[in-house]
Amino acid sequence: MSKGPGKWQRTILDALETQESVFLRDLLPGNYSSADYSAIHRAANKLLEDGKVWITKPTYSHRKNYTAVRKIPDGMTTKEYIASMWRKLEHS
Secondary structure (H helix, E strand, C coil), X not given: CCCCCCHHHHHHHHHHXXXXXXXXXXXXXXXXXXXXXXXXXXXXXXXXXXXXXXXXXXXXXXXXXXXXEEEXXXXXXXHHHHHHHXXXXXXX
16 A cells, blocks of 8 residues: 655655646756656656646657656646646637
8 A cells, every 4th residue: 555655756746836847857866867767757657647747748859858747736637737728828
């Protein structure tokens, strides 16, 4: 049974308490290992699966280290969040 969010999930959620979105790479220590990089991406994917964040990834490969996450507001489903983001884009 899970004991709650792990280290990297907490790091992501804590950062999203004060910022609308964050780049995962910016949450890693300066001398991060490939294991850290993989772990924070696994954590973000688990938060996505749980409906707590939305992940955006660049479509061009040379910027693959710039995966960003945004918090889905409490009480909003992933589908509702995506629809609200599209409405914002349509009105900008």
